[in-house]
Amino acid sequence: MTGKIKIVIAGIGGVGGYFGGLLARAYAGNDDIEVYFLARGKHLSAIQENGLKVIKGDINFTAKPFLATDDVNKIGAADFIIISTKNYDLAEILIQISPCVTEKTVILPLLNGVEAVEKIRTQFPHNLVPAGCAYIVSAIKNHGVIENMGNRQEIYFGLNQLTDERLILLEDLLKSAGIEACLSDEIAKLIWEKFIFLSCIATATSYLNKTVGELLQDHKTYLTNLIKEASAIAKAKKIEVDENTEEKALTHYAALPFTATSSMQRDFDDHKPQTELNSITGYMVKLGKQLSIATPNFEEAYLNLKDR
Numbered sequence: 001m002t003g004k005i006k007i008v009i010a011g012i013g014g015v016g017g018y019f020g021g022l023l024a025r026a027y028a029g030n031d032d033i034e035v036y037f038l039a040r041g042k043h044l045s046a047i048q049e050n051g052l053k054v055i056k057g058d059i060n061f062t063a064k065p066f067l068a069t070d071d072v073n074k075i076g077a078a079d080f081i082i083i084s085t086k087n088y089d090l091a092e093i094l095i096q097i098s099p100c101v102t103e104k105t106v107i108l109p110l111l112n113g114v115e116a117v118e119k120i121r122t123q124f125p126h127n128l129v130p131a132g133c134a135y136i137v138s139a140i141k142n143h144g145v146i147e148n149m150g151n152r153q154e155i156y157f158g159l160n161q162l163t164d165e166r167l168i169l170l171e172d173l174l175k176s177a178g179i180e181a182c183l184s185d186e187i188a189k190l191i192w193e194k195f196i197f198l199s200c201i202a203t204a205t206s207y208l209n210k211t212v213g214e215l216l217q218d219h220k221t222y223l224t225n226l227i228k229e230a231s232a233i234a235k236a237k238k239i240e241v242d243e244n245t246e247e248k249a250l251t252h253y254a255a256l257p258f259t260a261t262s263s264m265q266r267d268f269d270d271h272k273p274q275t276e277l278n279s280i281t282g283y284m285v286k287l288g289k290q291l292s293i294a295t296p297n298f299e300e301a302y303l304n305l306k307d308r
């Protein structure tokens with residue numbers, strides 16, 4: 001890689017704002033690395049005016065990227081683009097980032113679900129597009145303010161049984177910014193473990209309108225049934241997830257704050273015009289039908305939520 005390294009974070013919400021904030025803070029004033037935020041609306045104006053405030057418990061800091069903008073022409077060719085919008089905004093952001101993409105650009109999706117990576121590869125067939133996922137509980141608190149409410153903040157990314165020096169560099173850039181990042185060569189397994197973990201908790205929190213802690217306390221059987229359905233789908237797809245995925249997922253949920261909500265649930269709560277229902281709950285229902293795996297618990301939630 002020659003010249004400056006340009007890292008673009010596309011979507012400065014709970015996920016992009018937290019990890020992008022750490023990157024912007026770490027590389028502020030660095031002559032060799034520039035961090036760009038692609039944001040929009042009042043959130044962008046607040047970031048442009050005051051920087052991005054990032055809160056995590058008692059710690060907070062203000063991150064000032066090299067540039068926060070909604071105009072990709074001001075960014076130019078990027079080395080790394082980290083996509084952290086919702087799935088329903090993916091098609092639009094992919095069109096938007098086109099002017100920043102050269103054949104050398106690496107595009108890393110951190111969206112929940114398993115479809116984004118293939119959509120990006122279809123749109124940018126000559127680019128390196130690793131699969132990726134994030135474990136974090138984070139949200140926009142106000143315009144220009146992100147709050148991380150969880151106790152895990154990790155990024156996993158990679159290609160199955162392959163690597164590339166650009167991915168090694170990306171891992172180094174993330175880690176040097178204080179991000180717990182892991183470049184893996186068994187990423188399909190990790191993505192599916194996250195999807196099992198996420199699809200069940202996102203579905204149950206949204207459907208029953210409960211926090212993670214309330215679900216574990218009062219609806220553990222429903223949650224466990226969802227995990228069994230999701231694991232059966234992964235198995236039918238021949239994804240080698242851990243034998244003890246059910247136990248692992250329940251342990252992860254128990255480690256989340258009692259009051260944690262899911263990103264999909266927050267979209268329902270906020271009466272957003274779109275949610276990730278089809279990429280998460282609906283996707284499990286669709287796969288269940290394709291693979292002849294019964295998913296009554298996902299279906300019940302899906303049918304209820306799609307009319308909400």
Ligand SMILES: NC(=O)C1=CN([C@@H]2O[C@H](COP(=O)(O)OP(=O)(O)OC[C@H]3O[C@@H](n4cnc5c(N)ncnc54)[C@H](OP(=O)(O)O)[C@@H]3O)[C@@H](O)[C@H]2O)C=CC1
Pocket residue numbers: 010011012013014015016038039040041043070084085086087089092093096110111112134135136137138139140263264276
């Ligand atoms: N939040 C969490 O704790 C976790 C979320 N995830 C997943 O990560 C992904 C992102 O979630 P999350 O961070 O919660 O989402 P948020 O809604 O908090 O953030 C997404 C941001 O992207 C912005 N955006 C969308 N399209 C564009 C565009 N064209 N130009 C500029 N900005 C744009 C949105 O702006 P606007 O508000 O104007 O729409 C919003 O600020 C989702 O797939 C989610 O499921 C994964 C792990 C944990």
Ligand SMILES: CC(C)(CO)C(=O)C(=O)O
Pocket residue numbers: 112134135136137138198201202261262263264
């Ligand atoms: C694990 C969980 C539920 C934490 O926020 C998540 O990934 C999400 O909100 O999308």
